[in-house]
Every structure is written in structure tokens, then in C-alpha cells.
């Protein structure tokens with residue numbers, strides 16, 4: 001789950017770009033563009049540069065076109081232009097997430113994180129993804145993350161659903177029970 | 185201790201194999217914004233209204249505003265420790281509070297945590313009850329049929345309250361609202377000798393909302409002094425606590441009362457007061473950016489009070505048969521005395537009109553009367569109890585029958601009398617009688633009266649036996665006469681104490697004779 005809700009505007013543009021790419025049979029290329037944009041806008045400076053209202057919209061648009069040049073598929077490039085023409089360039093950094101949300105939904109796929117105190121190897125990770133996938137009847141894609149504070153065990157988060165099998169989680173549950181208001 | 189890599193792998197492998205079996209999923213979300221005791225959370229897609237939300241460090245919150253992509257939540261603990269970006273967990277539970285006998289005699293907060301320094305409450309998980317409960321259905325109820333006596337003549341004689349009724353106490357600040365509630369609690373000692381184990385003992389819950397800490401301490405001390413704490417629970421969300429605690433306190437107190445109601449017991453609940461509860465709710469909802477309506481209250485403030493007061497009820501005798509899951513015995517009741525504070529007597533403001541429309545009657549207290557020394561300052565002319573006579577013992581009903589009309593005539597003539605001096609005889613008599621009745625209905629704090637005492641006092645007053653006494657001697661006479669009656673006519677008094685005793689000409693003659701005898705020895 002991303003830490004923030006996507007704005008309704010980003011959702012609209014993301015969905016529209018996805019639909020256009022599907023129709024044009026260009027999903028793979030646009031997906032690659034989206035990955036690129038996501039990587040670029042992970043940087044706070046890049047995000048604020050395109051959103052900065054003190055810079056004229058056409059300057060910001062020119063900056064983006066120059067940075068990405070011919071790298072982007074025409075549909076992706078058009079999305080940038082439409083956003084610029086409507087004065088909504090600040091939405092652009094969110095469009096990749098919105099696009100991928102649609103992509104996942106249509107593919108019956110969920111992205112999630114598997115956290116563990118010790119590193120997880122590939123095989124374990126894919127076993128975990130497969131077993132969760134069977135349970136949820138969805139394709140589960142997991143990203144591994146090491147989190148020593150879990151002490152032991154694994155914690156998987158899919159959207160706002162969390163499966164907590166970590167030692168820390170168990171300790172917390174125990175603590176809560178012991179600190180129950182009625183026993184205070 | 186050092187673990188071998190292979191061991192780690194095998195442990196991990198076991199974890200993975202066992203992962204499905206033992207972990208159930210939980211709902212999580214991210215704190216988007218926090219401040220002023222509220223938080224907005226992204227995620228928590230399946231969150232319920234009023235669900236308990238847990239934050240890092242064990243701080244709890246309650247979901248109150250469910251929007252499409254975020255949940256508005258009030259924080260119930262140390263709000264300062266919750267930060268933007270924190271993970272919030274839905275617990276799947278509505279806020280619950282401990283209930284049961286261990287709470288009797290205690291002062292607790294809106295979550296049932298002790299505030300009186302007397303150690304842990306010591307309840308178990310089985311004692312927890314959600315603070316929001318559906319009210320008994322129509323078939324699970326029956327009409328109010330037993331008196332809930334306050335011990336105050338002005339109320340028991342003319343505005344009788346029945347068990348299961350909701351009677352509003354409404355008035356400006358400092359007009360004696362709390363005093364009525366406290367006397368009503370103290371008077372319940374008579375129902376079972378103050379022993380909570382006695383099934384006849386009416387139990388009491390006093391919910392203090394938004395009051396000064398010192399006021400609540402005073403209440404507690406007074407209840408202790410009069411032996412009322414053993415059968416009473418005080419739930420206190422004082423003015424210094426979070427708004428959220430103030431607005432859930434009445435629900436928490438009601439959940440504690442329901443535990444007894446559903447087991448066939450009788451409970452009296454005081455909400456002191458719902459005006460401050462509404463303020464707290466308004467404050468929270470404005471912070472959660474719920475669009476405000478009339479007087480800036482959120483649109484569902486009516487519901488806030490109606491769903492609370494719906495839970496006061498007299499259960500059907502066969503409630504346990506109808507709904508064995510919920511009720512272990514029938515016939516139990518919750519009587520509530522919600523209190524509303526008005527500004528300069530304005531009962532047409534939003535919150536007063538709402539609560540007036542929800543309750544089964546109102547006791548109007550007036551500042552003018554209070555300052556004129558008429559205390560309790562009940563305006564008898566406009567106060568009502570819609571349950572009425574069914575909530576009075578037959579003897580009281582008979583004796584007090586003409587009281588209201590007598591007083592109304594008196595007030596009318598009193599206004600006239602100001603203009604001229606030549607009054608005819610009957611007018612003069614009505615004025616004389618009225619002045620004495622008003623005097624008789626005055627009553628000091630912490631002296632609730634027994635049913636028998638009230639009956640004989642009201643009888644001698646309304647039958648004219650006090651007409652020749654100086655007005656300022658009326659109260660002393662009434663008190664001393666009652667004591668005399670217990671000394672010399674104990675059997676008669678005991679008889680009047682019983683709820684089924686009917687008033688008769690013989691009783692009237694006996695009391696009249698006793699009064700005339702006593703009158704001769706009474707030194708004016």
C-alpha cells in the first residue's frame with residue numbers, strides 16, 4: 001500500500017492512460033514508461049520541480065520533454081501534454097501509481113511486502129507469494145524487506161491487509177492483553 | 185547464542201509452513217494527519233463505525249467518520265505520541281468497558297479505568313461489554329409500571345417517575361439539577377438497604393460529563409457520606425479530558441447499567457449533562473471536518489442522544505424467553521435522568537428541543553424560583569411526566585391528586601392579588617393554602633423522604649390542616665409531625681410504605697386526628 005491515498009485526478013489519468021495503452025496494444029511499452037517515471041519521481045526534488053507553481057507550466061513541460069526526450073511512448077508523452085495544457089502537471093508524479101493500480105486490478109494481482117528479521121531468499125519468497133495467492137485467489141507479488149525489529153517470523157502486508165506472523169507482533173498482542181484496561 | 189545458517193533456514197521454513205495456520209489478517213492503515221486529538225487514516229478499508237483503532241505505543245482511537253478513502257478517528261489516549269506516517273490497526277472491536285459488581289463503589293473513566301486510586305477494578309474479559317448496544321425491541325419491553333422514587337416531594341407527588349422511564353432534568357446553570365439527581369441516588373438506598381446483593385436494591389450509575397474534577401469529587405463524597413456508594417458506579421469524563429472521552433462516557437455508563445438490566449435488576453442512570461456531551465461531539469466532528477448544521481452541530485447529533493436514551497427501558501417479564509442470548513432474566517429496567525443545561529431558560533435551542541422530544545417527560549428548573557428560595561426550583565406548571573400515575577403508589581396518587589391544580593390556581597391568583605387588596609374569602613383561602621403548599625414542597629438537599637412521610641405531609645397540607653400555621657413554620661411542622669407519626673403510629677406509617685396500600689377514609693381520619701393532636705403540642 002502506498003502511504004497516501006491517490007488523488008482522484010491521478011486515478012482518472014492513470015485509468016485513461018491504461019485504457020488507451022490497452023487499445024493501442026502498447027501496454028508493455030507504457031508499463032516500461034511508467035516504471036521509468038516512478039523511478040524518477042521517487043526523488044523529492046523531481047516531484048517538486050514539476051509541481052512548483054512558481055515555474056510557468058510550459059517551462060515545466062519543456063523540462064519534462066527534454067529530460068525524457070524520445071524515450072516515452074507517444075501515449076505517455078501525450079498524457080504529459082494533456083496535463084500541461086490543463087495546468088495539472090502536479091498530478092503527474094502520481095500517475096504511475098494510479099496506472100499500476102489499474103494494471104493490478106485488471107490482472108487480479110496484488111502487490112505486497114514480506115518483512116522478516118532475517119533476509120528471505122527468492123525461493124521462500126515465491127513460496128510465500130504462491131501460498132497467499134492460493135488463499136486469496138489472486139496473483140500475489142511480494143517484495144522482500146528486512147526488518148530486524150520484527151525479531152523473528154514474517155509479516156506480510158497486502159494493501160491494508162496485514163498477516164502478522166512476526167515475533168514482535170505476537171509480543172505486542174501479549175502486551176495488549178496484559179495492559180487491558182480492566183486489569184490496570 | 186549463535187545460530188547456524190542452516191538452523192535459521194529451518195526455523196524460517198517452519199514459520200512459513202505454519203504461517204497460514206496461525207495468522208489471521210488484520211486491517212491496517214497509515215496516519216495521514218494528526219492533531220487536536222483526532223487523526224485521519226488512509227487504509228482500514230473495512231473499518232466499522234465506532235471501531236477501536238490501535239496506534240503504536242498502545243494509544244487507542246475510535247473511528248467516527250468513514251469516508252471513501254480515509255477514516256476519521258478520535259484519539260482516546262496520549263494524542264501527542266501519534267505521528268504522521270504511523271501504522272494504525274483496526275481491532276475489529278467496538279470499544280468495550282468492564283462491567284459488573286466490581287465496579288460498584290468505584291469511580292472510573294469512560295473506558296472503565298479506575299480514577300479513585302483504589303487499585304485495579306479486577307474484571308475479566310467476560311465482563312467486557314461494547315459501549316454501543318442496540319436498544320431492546322418493542323416486544324422485549326413493557327410499559328412502565330413501578331415507581332422510581334426520588335424522595336423529593338415536588339417530584340414524586342406531581343411528576344412521578346417510573347422504572348424504565350426517561351425523565352429530563354432541565355434548567356439554567358446553578359439551579360439545582362445535579363442536586364435532584366444526587367438525592368434520587370441517595371433515596372435508592374431504601375429499595376434494598378443499600379446492599380447491592382439484595383435483588384431489590386436499585387443500582388445507580390452517575391455519569392459526569394465535562395464537569396470540574398472538584399465537583400465530581402464532591403458528589404462522590406456526598407454519596408459516600410450517605411451510604412450510597414456501595415450500590416453506585418461513577419463514570420467521570422471531566423472537562424480536562426479529551427472531548428472523545430466526554431462524548432463516549434454516557435454510552436460506557438449505559439453499558440455498565442445494561443449488565444444489570446439484562447439480568448432482571450433495576451438501575452437508575454444519571455447523565456450529567458448531555459449538553460456538554462453534545463459540545464464534545466460537536467468539537468470532535470468539527471475537527472474531523474464533518475459538515476456542520478444547525479448551531480454548528482453535526483447533522484446526526486439527534487441520533488447521538490436518541491440512541492443513548494432508547495436503551496433506558498422496562499423489559500418484558502418474559503424477555504429472557506424471547507431473547508435468551510441477551511437477557512438472563514426479564515423485568516429489569518434502566519431509568520434515566522438525563523440533564524440538560526439551558527441558557528437563560530431557552531428551551532427552544534437545538535439540543536434542548538431534541539432531548540425534550542426524546543424523553544418521556546421533563547422537570548423544568550427555574551432560576552427565578554431558585555433565587556426566591558423555592559428549592560428544588562421545579563416549575564410545576566410546565567413540568568410533566570408522561571408515564572404519570574402508573575408510576576405512583578395508589579395512596580400517593582390519591583393524596584397528591586389535587587396538588588397540581590391547587591398550585592396552578594394559587595399562581596394565577598397570586599398574580600391578581602398583587603393588584604388589589606379587597607379579596608373575597610375563597611380567594612384568600614386559596615392563597616393561604618397555596619402559600620403553605622409551596623412551603624411544604626421545599627426540601628433541603630440530602631434529605632429524600634420515604635413514601636409514607638411524603639404522603640402524610642402532602643395530605644395534611646392539601647386538606648387544609650396547616651392553613652392556620654404561620655407560613656414560615658410549615659416545614660418544621662411537617663418534619664416534626666412526620667417524626668411524631670413514626671413514634672406514635674408506626675403501624676400506619678409502615679402500611680403507607682408498602683406500594684400496594686390504598687388510601688382510605690379511615691386512613692385520612694386517623695392522620696387528621698393525629699395531626700390535630702400534634703398541633704396542640706406544637707409550639708409555634
Ligand SMILES: Nc1ncnc2c1ncn2[C@@H]1O[C@H](COP(=O)(O)OP(=O)(O)OP(=O)(O)O)[C@@H](O)[C@H]1O
Nearest residue numbers: 356357358359360361362363364559560627628629
Ligand atoms: N434543594 C436545595 N436546597 C438548598 N440548596 C440547594 C438545593 N438544591 C441545590 N442547592 C444548592 O444550589 C447550588 C447549585 O446546585 P447544583 O449544583 O445541584 O446545580 P446545577 O444546576 O447542577 O449547577 P451546574 O449548572 O453548575 O451543574 C449548590 O450549591 C447546591 O448545594
Ligand SMILES: [Mg+2]
Nearest residue numbers: 361362363456
Ligand atoms: Mg450540576
